[in-house]
Amino acid sequence: MAAPKPVTKKLINSPETCVDDNLRGVVALYPGLHLHPKHRVITLRTKSDSGRVVVLGGGGSGHEPFAAGLVGLGMLDGAVAGGVFASPPTGHVLYGITQLYKYNSGGVIVIIGNYTGDRLNFGKAIEKAKIAGIKVEGLIVGEDLASSHNKTGGRSMVGEVIFYKLCGAMAQKGYDLLTIRKVAVEANKYMATLGVCLSACSLPGQPPLFEIADDEMELGAGVHGEAGIKKMKLGTAKEVVKMIIDQIIDHLKLKAGDRLAVIVDNLGGTSLLEMNILSAETKDYFESKQIRVERIFAGHLKTSLEMHGFQICVLHLNKEQGDFWLELLDAPTDALGWTGGEASKRGHDSHGDDESLMQTDEREIMSGPTLTAKQQEVLRGSLRSAAQQLVANESLLNRLDSGCGDGDCGITLKKFAQAMLSYLETACLERCANVLWRLSELAETDMGGTSGAVYSLGLAAAAHALAGAVSNDPAAWLSAWEKGMQAITKYGGAEPGDRTMLDTLHAAAAVFKANLDQDLKTLLRKTAEAAEEGAKATITMTARAGRASYVASGHVHDEDAGARAAALWLQAILNFIADAY
Structure with missing residues (x-):
């Protein structure tokens, strides 16, 4: 029966x-x-x-x-x-x-x-x-x-x-x-x-x-x-x-x-x-x-x-x-x-977008410091290295995200990395502010979701800060870095200590600021080490922002995926530039 x-x-x-x-x-x-x-x-x-x-x-x-x-x-x-x-x-x-x-x-x-x-x-x-x-x-x-x-x-x-x-x-x-x-x-x-x-x-x-x-x-x-x-x-x-x-x-x-x-x-x-x-x-x-x-x-x-x-x-x-x-x-x-x-009631049946209203993909930032031909190639190589690191670590980032998110951090960042690699093939990198602006657009259109919004917001704020800089020096990049983090905090609500990518970025920025008087290689190497420590520190943190904050703490027992991702691309950029000079 x-x-x-x-x-x-x-x-x-x-x-x-x-x-x-x-x-x-x-x-x-x-x-x-x-x-x-x-x-x-x-x-x-x-x-x-x-x-x-x-x-x-x-x-x-x-x-x-x-x-x-x-x-x-x-x-x-x-x-x-x-x-x-x-x-x-x-x-x-x-x-x-x-x-x-x-x-x-x-x-x-x-x-x-x-x-x-x-x-x-x-x-x-x-x-x-x-x-x-x-x-x-x-x-x-x-x-x-x-x-x-x-x-x-x-x-x-x-x-x-x-x-x-x-x-x-x-x-x-x-x-x-x-x-x-x-x-x-x-x-x-x-x-x-x-x-x-x-x-x-x-x-x-x-x-x-x-x-x-x-x-x-x-x-x-x-x-x-x-x-x-x-x-x-x-x-x-x-x-x-x-x-x-x-x-x-x-x-x-x-x-x-x-x-x-x-x-x-x-x-x-x-x-x-x-x-x-x-x-x-x-x-x-x-x-x-x-x-x-x-x-x-x-x-x-x-x-x-x-x-x-x-x-x-x-x-x-x-x-x-x-x-x-x-x-x-x-x-x-x-x-x-x-x-x-x-x-x-049925009226006009025509539907469509007025593309003339949103022409951000055509926008160029024509202010801020310019880069020499050599500097452009170094920037191109460093960004390519960062993108390659994200592609190579897709599985790791998905695994870190699976316990407290929806397991797609690696997939999402890979989309951004692939769009970045395509952009770098032919892009003119003369104006660094414009480069950051273009990357912010890629994060918005190709990355999507919450992560895309966070990256797009931070990069756009950094681009705006660089557009007002008068020289291409570490202090100008630090200012842009800090402005980017401030924008993410302002609109995203997260702060250092909340177990997010900001923990990596903040730890690295603090060391970068403290070593501005050092030679370039030392500055970059120490900053890369700080990024690693910032990501590892999230293991013991309580999530207070982002998707991880919505789940029980028992599901959160490893590094934050976003913090590890930030360490990967930041270290790739810093180490590439250090090796180039």
Whole structure:
């Protein structure tokens, strides 16, 4: 017998109270809404008859923000919640209808998801309300492509949210009950939704509802935790989006020149980064087919607890009513869960960078001391030696970084070193300030990350200091060195003693300063020795800055990678120059 699957962890009080606790949370965040706790109904707060039509939605919980989170002017006027993935009982739906009609004599249109439980419970509530003299109409909606062959039509997916928006906007504009229903019925003919999931969700207090391999996805998964209609191998975002859209295009018989409104719906556990990628791929693929995406909305709209997956929902904006539907989608709403807004409207499609604004790669520093031909070659050789040391010690630096960082210090510095070697092949090194400036640019563009920023900042500050120097002597280079360290401290926050590259640089600079009156070889050799001691001293230091400061001290038991890297390139430069003179 197979071992039982473990219960999935959730931050709830109990499975029995999670629905009611969720509704309490909605009104805690948005006290402008009114909670009717015994009936699990949330409505807009009203004190007098609006005279207009209102919209009621709802269904099982676990799909948040659907449906209570979509209550707001211009969308739902009320929502009724069932248990997790369970239809609310007839009495609760009837209460919601009655409560809304009390303050809105124009009538109530009830949006019903195409599920047996919802059809029965909402349907019975509507019939009882009509017997009581309430002006009410029901609208069963469903647009799921995967189940479209069923006798009762496709299941209701995130498209239900589009109906909340269309009907809510019409109600706000003063349309009558039957007209609102007629428009929504027509729109349902032009909708389709299809999605995939990468992992199953789980009901509170229960294990996952189904199993799926790490390299698989389920096509056509439902929002009630159902598995899909087909298991498929996981593909890239581009491949998955193409596969889904091809089926939607075929189902709706879309063609070049058609116009769409699209929702990319997060099924609950998909990261925002993934959703943005999926949204871009969705728009791009439709438009590669010359099908114009007028609006694209994305986010958590109708979820399935923590399911990792997404759905693409399409409303074909037909020639007859497409512009009107688009107007309704654009109409303002203060419903907290709707992700559209003024910024969603399609305007100019051109995107691109204005490269004229950032021409730092063309900048030259034309001040400061100049170098003779021999001095230029010494500088070239010393920098080449420094770069070669970093390349040769990639593995060492990665190892030192692995316990307290992300293990890429050597990789990062190797990128910088390789860019430096390429630069040195043809670079003019006449002005030393300009050389440092160029190196700072390489650190920014080729090295990247935090290390790139630190090196770029320090080198830029040193370049600025050298640009103001009047001679190429050790005192001028010391001043530039100190300015570089000061900039790193100012913006990076680290100081000597914090177990960073500054410990190497500071120790070496102090010895350099103390030996300015010595001959050049002595000055450089002693400074190189101090750099070595500065790096070794970090073994016993407590990390107070940089990534190492974020981890437990037990993981920090060797030299700091950044300090060792600084010792490597600094010693290479100093020793090369000492040997050259």
